[in-house]
Amino acid sequence: MSRALPDRPASTQPPVPAQPPVPASSALRRPGFRLLLAAVLVNNTGGEITLLGYPLVAVALLHATPGQVALLAAAGTLAFLVIGLPAGVWVDRLERRRVLIAADISRFALLATVPVAWWLGRLGMAQLVAVAFLTGVCRVFFDVAAQSFVPGLVGPQALMSANAALTGANSGSQIAGRALGGFLIQALTGPVAMGVNALTALWSAGCVLFVRGGGRPPSAARADVIPLHRGVRDGLRHVVRDPVLGPAALSSSLGNLFISITVTMLPVVLISEVGLSEADVGLFFAVAGVGSVLGAIVTPVLTRGFGHGRVLWLSAALCAPLYLLLPLAGHGARLAVAALAFLVMNLRNMIGNIILVSYRQRVTPDELLGRVNATMRFALWGMLPVGSALSGLIATSAGPRAALWVAAAGTSLAWIPVALSPIATMRELPPPPSR
Incomplete structure (x- = not known):
C-alpha cells in the first residue's frame, strides 16, 4: 500500500513552522509517486491474471483435485509466513528502489517458465507449485519495499491521498486483471495468460527504474547494521505495543484466514458446481473488484465525516452479515446475490486497508518502517497459506461449498477483536509520537 522532508531521523530535523493542509491531490503531483503508482498498477493487474491462472490451469489442463488446488494456493502465499518477518529487516538495510526492481525481474524470469514448459509438453503441478512459491517470495519483497517507499516520495500529510490512489489502482487492476485474465485463459490458455503476466513484471521494473527521490533508510548507511x-x-x-496496530493485526489476520478459504474454493464451486466458464469466472471476480474501487472513493469522505477510528470498526460490523450470502452462489439470482456479497467484502477490506496503512506509515519512524510493514504483512498475509490448506481439508471431507460456509461465518465475526479494543472508543486514531 511519503514525504518531501530530508531522509534522516526526525530527531535531527530543526523545528519547522506549521504548514497548511496539503491538498488531497498532492501525492499525484509528484513524478516519482506517479511512476510508482504505474508500477503497482501494472504489477497488480498481472497478479490478478495469475490469481485466476493458477487454479484454472490446474483444474482445466492438469485436472487437479480440490486438495491440489488448495496446495497451489497455499504455495503462492507461503512466503509471507516463511520470510515475511526477516524481509522487513533486509528491506530496511537496502535501497528500496533496487529491491522493487530486483523483485520484478525475478518474477518475470519465474513466470516465463510456465508457457515455455507448456509449449514443450512438460508443465506439471510440481512446477506450478514451485513458481507460485518463488513468485510469492518476490511479492513479499515488492510489497514491503513499496509500502516503505511511499512516505519518502509524497510527504506525511499526503499519505492518505497516496494510499487512496494506490488502493484505487489496486481496485482498478482487480477489475481489469480478473476480467482480462478470464478472457485470456479461455482464448489463449492459462499458460499464455501467465506469460502475459511475466511481461507486466518487466513493465513495472521499467517504471521503478526512473523513480527519483524517496531516499534510503538511515540504517542502510550505517556500518553497525542491527542483527x-x-x-x-x-x-x-x-x-504489539501500538493501541491500533495490535488489535487490527489480530482482526485482519482472522479475516484473511477465512478470505483465503473463500478465494481458493470459490473458483472451484463456480466452475464445477455452477458450471461457469473461465471467462465468466473472471467477470464474477471483476464485479467484486468494483467494491474495492468504491472503497477507495468513499474512505476519505467517510473518515472526514465520522472519524478514522469509528469508520474502521463500524464498516466491518455493518458489512459482516452480508458475507453470509456468498456461499449461496448458484444460477440466476443466486449468482447475483453472491456477487454482491463478494463486492461488499472487497469494499470493506479496502476501507480498512487505506485507514490502517496510512496510520502505520504516519506513526512509524522511517528507519523502522520496513520491519513494521513486514510484521503486519506476516500477520495478515501469513494466514493466507493456512487458509488455503484449511480449505483443502474442508473441501476434501465435506465439499467445496462447505468450505465457503465456514469461510463466510468466520469472516463475518473477524471484526470483533477491533470492536473490543480501544479503537472502538476512538473517533480519530492517535497522532504520531513527538520526537
Whole structure:
C-alpha cells in the first residue's frame, strides 16, 4: 500500500513552522509517486491474471483435485509466513528502489517458465507449485519495499491521498486483471495468460527504474547494521505495543484466514458446481473488484465525516452479515446475490486497508518502517497459506461449498477483536509520537 522532508531521523530535523493542509491531490503531483503508482498498477493487474491462472490451469489442463488446488494456493502465499518477518529487516538495510526492481525481474524470469514448459509438453503441478512459491517470495519483497517507499516520495500529510490512489489502482487492476485474465485463459490458455503476466513484471521494473527521490533508510548507511533477530523483534514489539496496530493485526489476520478459504474454493464451486466458464469466472471476480474501487472513493469522505477510528470498526460490523450470502452462489439470482456479497467484502477490506496503512506509515519512524510493514504483512498475509490448506481439508471431507460456509461465518465475526479494543472508543486514531 511519503514525504518531501530530508531522509534522516526526525530527531535531527530543526523545528519547522506549521504548514497548511496539503491538498488531497498532492501525492499525484509528484513524478516519482506517479511512476510508482504505474508500477503497482501494472504489477497488480498481472497478479490478478495469475490469481485466476493458477487454479484454472490446474483444474482445466492438469485436472487437479480440490486438495491440489488448495496446495497451489497455499504455495503462492507461503512466503509471507516463511520470510515475511526477516524481509522487513533486509528491506530496511537496502535501497528500496533496487529491491522493487530486483523483485520484478525475478518474477518475470519465474513466470516465463510456465508457457515455455507448456509449449514443450512438460508443465506439471510440481512446477506450478514451485513458481507460485518463488513468485510469492518476490511479492513479499515488492510489497514491503513499496509500502516503505511511499512516505519518502509524497510527504506525511499526503499519505492518505497516496494510499487512496494506490488502493484505487489496486481496485482498478482487480477489475481489469480478473476480467482480462478470464478472457485470456479461455482464448489463449492459462499458460499464455501467465506469460502475459511475466511481461507486466518487466513493465513495472521499467517504471521503478526512473523513480527519483524517496531516499534510503538511515540504517542502510550505517556500518553497525542491527542483527537480524533484533530487527525482527523491534518490528514485532512496535506492532504489539501500538493501541491500533495490535488489535487490527489480530482482526485482519482472522479475516484473511477465512478470505483465503473463500478465494481458493470459490473458483472451484463456480466452475464445477455452477458450471461457469473461465471467462465468466473472471467477470464474477471483476464485479467484486468494483467494491474495492468504491472503497477507495468513499474512505476519505467517510473518515472526514465520522472519524478514522469509528469508520474502521463500524464498516466491518455493518458489512459482516452480508458475507453470509456468498456461499449461496448458484444460477440466476443466486449468482447475483453472491456477487454482491463478494463486492461488499472487497469494499470493506479496502476501507480498512487505506485507514490502517496510512496510520502505520504516519506513526512509524522511517528507519523502522520496513520491519513494521513486514510484521503486519506476516500477520495478515501469513494466514493466507493456512487458509488455503484449511480449505483443502474442508473441501476434501465435506465439499467445496462447505468450505465457503465456514469461510463466510468466520469472516463475518473477524471484526470483533477491533470492536473490543480501544479503537472502538476512538473517533480519530492517535497522532504520531513527538520526537
